[in-house]
Amino acid sequence: MGCVKEIAGALIAGDADEVKKFVKAAVEDEVDPQTILDQGLIAGMDVIGAKFKASEIYVPEVLVSARAMHSGMELLEPLLAKTGVRARGTVVIGTVKGDLHDIGKNLVCMMLKGAGWKVVDIGVDQPAESFVETAQKEDADVIGMSALLTTTMVNMKQVVELATIKDCNAKIMIGGAPLTQSFADEIGAQGYAPDAATAVEVANGLL
Amino acid sequence: MIKVDTKYYNSPFFAILSEDQLYRIHSASLEILERTGMDVHNKEALEILGDAGAYIEGKRIKIKPAMVEKALASAPSKIVITGRNGNGKVLLERNVVNYGLGTDVPKQIDPYTHEVRLTVLKDIENIGKVVRTCDNVDFNSYAGLASDVEPELQDLYHFKACNTYCDKPYFTTAANGANMKALIDISAMFAGGYEKLRSTPSLIVYQEPVSPLVLGKESAEVLLTCSEYGIPIVFPPMVQMCATGPATLAGALAQGSAETLFCLVLHQLKNPGSPFIWGPYVSQMDMKTTISTYGGPVLMKSQAALGQLSRFYNIPTFGFACCTDSSDIDVQCGVEMFWSAFVNALSGLNLCHDIGYMNSGLIFSLESILLSDEIIGAVKFFMEGIEVNDDTLALDLIDRVGPSGNYLAEEHTLQYFKREGWYPKYMNKKTYEVWVRENKRSVKEKLEVRVHEILEEEAPSLISKEEKKEIDAIIKERQKAVLEAV
Numbered sequence: 001m002g003c004v005k006e007i008a009g010a011l012i013a014g015d016a017d018e019v020k021k022f023v024k025a026a027v028e029d030e031v032d033p034q035t036i037l038d039q040g041l042i043a044g045m046d047v048i049g050a051k052f053k054a055s056e057i058y059v060p061e062v063l064v065s066a067r068a069m070h071s072g073m074e075l076l077e078p079l080l081a082k083t084g085v086r087a088r089g090t091v092v093i094g095t096v097k098g099d100l101h102d103i104g105k106n107l108v109c110m111m112l113k114g115a116g117w118k119v120v121d122i123g124v125d126q127p128a129e130s131f132v133e134t135a136q137k138e139d140a141d142v143i144g145m146s147a148l149l150t151t152t153m154v155n156m157k158q159v160v161e162l163a164t165i166k167d168c169n170a171k172i173m174i175g176g177a178p179l180t181q182s183f184a185d186e187i188g189a190q191g192y193a194p195d196a197a198t199a200v201e202v203a204n205g206l207l
Numbered sequence: 208m209i210k211v212d213t214k215y216y217n218s219p220f221f222a223i224l225s226e227d228q229l230y231r232i233h234s235a236s237l238e239i240l241e242r243t244g245m246d247v248h249n250k251e252a253l254e255i256l257g258d259a260g261a262y263i264e265g266k267r268i269k270i271k272p273a274m275v276e277k278a279l280a281s282a283p284s285k286i287v288i289t290g291r292n293g294n295g296k297v298l299l300e301r302n303v304v305n306y307g308l309g310t311d312v313p314k315q316i317d318p319y320t321h322e323v324r325l326t327v328l329k330d331i332e333n334i335g336k337v338v339r340t341c342d343n344v345d346f347n348s349y350a351g352l353a354s355d356v357e358p359e360l361q362d363l364y365h366f367k368a369c370n371t372y373c374d375k376p377y378f379t380t381a382a383n384g385a386n387m388k389a390l391i392d393i394s395a396m397f398a399g400g401y402e403k404l405r406s407t408p409s410l411i412v413y414q415e416p417v418s419p420l421v422l423g424k425e426s427a428e429v430l431l432t433c434s435e436y437g438i439p440i441v442f443p444p445m446v447q448m449c450a451t452g453p454a455t456l457a458g459a460l461a462q463g464s465a466e467t468l469f470c471l472v473l474h475q476l477k478n479p480g481s482p483f484i485w486g487p488y489v490s491q492m493d494m495k496t497t498i499s500t501y502g503g504p505v506l507m508k509s510q511a512a513l514g515q516l517s518r519f520y521n522i523p524t525f526g527f528a529c530c531t532d533s534s535d536i537d538v539q540c541g542v543e544m545f546w547s548a549f550v551n552a553l554s555g556l557n558l559c560h561d562i563g564y565m566n567s568g569l570i571f572s573l574e575s576i577l578l579s580d581e582i583i584g585a586v587k588f589f590m591e592g593i594e595v596n597d598d599t600l601a602l603d604l605i606d607r608v609g610p611s612g613n614y615l616a617e618e619h620t621l622q623y624f625k626r627e628g629w630y631p632k633y634m635n636k637k638t639y640e641v642w643v644r645e646n647k648r649s650v651k652e653k654l655e656v657r658v659h660e661i662l663e664e665e666a667p668s669l670i671s672k673e674e675k676k677e678i679d680a681i682i683k684e685r686q687k688a689v690l691e692a693v
Contacts, residue, residue: 060624063616106613124611181640194640 004031004040007072011044014064016071023072033079041072042088042116049115053197059107066114087118089207092135092170093144094122096159098152104176105146107196112144115200128158135163135170142191142206143168144199147176157187164188171206175199218592221553223511229519232512235461236468237272244269245420245469249427255476268469275468278475284521286439286482288346288376291397291409292669295375297346299439299484299523299557304590306528306548306583307346308338308576309561309568310365310380310413315351316565316572318658323534323570326351328368330571335373336666337573337658341580343587346411348378350563350571359689362386363682366393367675372666377410378560384428387412389685391436396677405437411484411558416466418444418451422473430470434477441484441525441558442470447492447499456489456505460512463487471522484558486513486525498567501530502543507550514554526556529579530564536574536651540565544579548586573662574654581633588629599623632657 003026010018019041026036048065051057080086091112095102102124113119120138122130135143143163147153156174163172173191174184184192191206193199224232246266247253253266262269285300297305315326318333331349338347349365356364362381370377381387390412391404398404414429416422426442433440444466446452452459467487474483489509490500500506510526517524528551533539544562551559561568562583563575593599604619614620633653635642642648670678 058624058630059615060621064621067616102611103613103615107615110616194638198641 003029004036007036007040008044008047011041011065011068011072012047014061014068016068019068019072020075023075027075027079033076033083034085036072036076037080037085037116041069041076045069045114045116049197049200053201059196062114063110066110069114069116088116089141089203090118090120090138091142091144091203092120092122092131092138092140093146094126094131095124095146095148096152096155097125097127098155099147099149100124101148101176102146104148104196105144108144108146108175108193108199111196111200112203115204117203128155128162131159132162132166132168135168136166140170142203143170143172144203145172145174145189147174147179150178153178153183156189160188173199173202173206215595216592218590219553220555221511222515223508223554224515229512229515232457232461232464232516233519235457236465237275239420239462239465240270240275240469241272242269243420245416245422245466247422247427248424249422249431251431252422252427252473255431256473259472259476261472270469270472274472278468278472279520279522281475281479282471282483282485282522283480284523286408286484286523288408288411288439290374290376291370291394292374295345297376297411297558299482301518301521301557302555303557304526304552304555304559305345305557306551306559306562306579307344307376307378308334308348308350309564310348310350310378311352312350312564312568312571313352313354314566314570316570316574318573318655318662325354326571327355328353328364331365331368332371333573333662334571334576335369335371336664337576337661338375339373339666340661341576343580343583344375344562344576346376346378346558346560347373348560350576357686357689360386360682360685363389363393363678363685366390367670367678367682371668371670374669378413379410380413381429381432383425384432385685385688387429387432389681391432391438392681393678394438396674396681401436408438408482410438412438412440413560414440414442416442416444416470418446418466419462420466422470427473430474431477434474434481434483437478437481439482439484440474441486442467442474443487443525445499446487446489448490448505449494450492450497452489456508456512459489460487460509460516463489463509464516483522484525485517485520485522486556486558488525488527489513498532500532501527501561501564501567502532502539502547504546506530507547510547510550510556511554514551514556517557518555523557526551526554526559527561528556528559529562529575529582530568531575532565532567534566534570536572536578536654540575541578541582541650544575545582545585548579548582549589552586552590573658574651577654577657578633578650581631585629585631594627599627 003022007022052062109119172189174189175193181192191202193202257263288297315330349369395401395404414426446459446463448459452462490506528548529544531540531543562579633650
């Protein structure tokens with residue numbers, strides 16, 4: 001069990017090699033993979049998330065820790081699959097049709113991955129069908145949509161409508177510079193995040 | 208391959224006067240000194256100047272250009288001041304800009320009630336506590352006039368209070384020669400003797416002549432005492448255009464420059480090579496309100512000119528930074544503080560004092576020190592210019608990331624994002640929604656919170672019991688002398 005705490009510590013320090021080392025040691029000690037995930041990797045990333053929210057650390061530092069988390073996850077994933085343990089949640093995320101902007105979406109992807117989510121990134125300029133079909137295929141908990149342009153944000157509504165028609169259970173969250181909570185309410189999206197840090201909170205809240 | 212004939216700038220630069228304009232101002236100063244001269248109300252000063260060949264007409268002294276040139280030649284171009292415990296350094300030489308506090312503000316904004324009230328000694332202790340936490344503030348000063356001690360000895364009490372929690376280089380005034388000597392005695396006690404204090408001074412003294420063209424008795428005493436003991440002194444006349452100087456900047460600069468040069472001549476005659484910081488205050492008296500303006504473009508024009516003049520003279524110079532005429536931490540305060548810190552840096556002024564001055568030097572607040580610290584940080588960042596080399600051009604990285612990639616999680620980003628970016632403590636960088644959710648905190652509120660944190664933190668006294676005793680003994684001796692003189 002000692003190794004589990006050390007995993008979190010190494011992850012907070014952003015040291016991928018150390019994270020790998022301790023995850024390996026924990027696996028060899030036959031620690032429950034769920035415990036390694038929850039009390040090691042996710043616990044560490046929760047600390048990082050809280051520090052980021054309190055403006056104590058910066059985006060690149062969060063991403064370094066997130067990268068350290070992935071290297072631990074690589075070792076853990078086969079075991080998790082075997083025991084049927086799932087990630088914190090699955091999100092299908094993309095930029096809506098007509099929009100090629102993706103820096104905000106990419107940032108949110110990295111933040112969500114770091115927070116223990118399985119992220120299926122479908123890329124930019126994606127039609128409504130692509131969001132809904134992928135969400136159903138992946139049994140996603142959340143669909144995340146991004147847009148930078150006022151001319152493309154209107155396409156978000158089609159995704160919400162299509163999800164209803166197709167009986168897709170995934171909750172829908174949106175983000176992007178021109179968006180607002182009231183727009184989210186108007187189109188029937190359950191979540192709205194004004195920035196990448198908040199996106200993780202909103203996604204967690206939708207579970 | 209080699210890249211040849213390249214010139215790199217480390218920082219931006221600008222100039223407000225041409226070389227010929229500078230020379231005209233200098234030449235005008237020489238004419239003022241030889242034609243009009245200054246009135247001197249100090250016996251020793253009159254003797255020294257007379258012995259050196261100045262023209263004497265009663266108390267009116269006129270000076271020949273050769274005397275000015277001699278003084279300029281003997282005054283050092285570089286002065287180093289180190290905090291009394293070896294902490295913190297002020298380096299006064301060409302192209303080095305230092306920022307710190309000023310002196311003698313009658314009123315303070317109470318950090319808890321926000322009421323404007325008279326300064327007390329406790330405020331001055333608190334100033335030291337706050338300055339200690341400010342990385343961009345190079346020197347400390349008391350920025351107040353303690354109303355709860357006898358006025359004749361204020362400068363001595365200020366020393367003790369202001370240095371209790373801060374040991375950065377100390378900037379102070381002295382009321383007269385005797386108080387100056389007492390301040391030197393105290394500083395020598397910390398330094399381990401007068402010789403050590405002379406070789407590594409820990410304080411910078413401020414006194415001034417009276418514009419137009421008068422050198423008072425007490426201020427001359429302070430000037431001569433500092434010269435004798437090798438304590439760096441700045442001696443700026445307060446040239447208020449329309450009132451104590453002409454309404455025109457050129458004339459006001461020439462007069463202020465003449466007054467400063469006159470005092471430099473006296474200072475260098477007393478002890479050639481003793482450290483002197485050049486630089487008058489030249490700004491407008493506001494003809495609507497009669498305040499002496501510390502904020503706004505007039506003072507900044509004169510500061511820009513003085514930076515150039517000091518390089519022409521090759522003597523460290525004085526600056527006025529992060530000052531405002533506003534009585535509150537508001538929009539005007541932010542604009543004027545930023546602007547003055549910025550122009551001081553661009554002008555290459557060396558000893559940029561009076562940070563946090565509000566209401567044209569009549570009100571001070573602890574919040575304004577923290578705001579100044581942030582502003583100076585931004586100016587420093589700007590003045591560092593742009594580093595251009597293979598690593599910062601990052602061509603391999605740009606090629607590898609390519610179209611549609613991103614730089615967020617790259618090693619290069621991690622390596623450079625702090626150094627090449629700027630992250631304020633108090634300015635708002637949050638999205639609107641997050642800012643609203645976090646109670647719309649203003650810069651002013653954040654400054655207040657930080658001030659309270661600092662005041663409530665345990666801070667160790669940086670003056671030992673024994674040192675306090677010695678300071679008290681020196682103050683007591685002065686007290687006795689003051690009483691006897693009555």
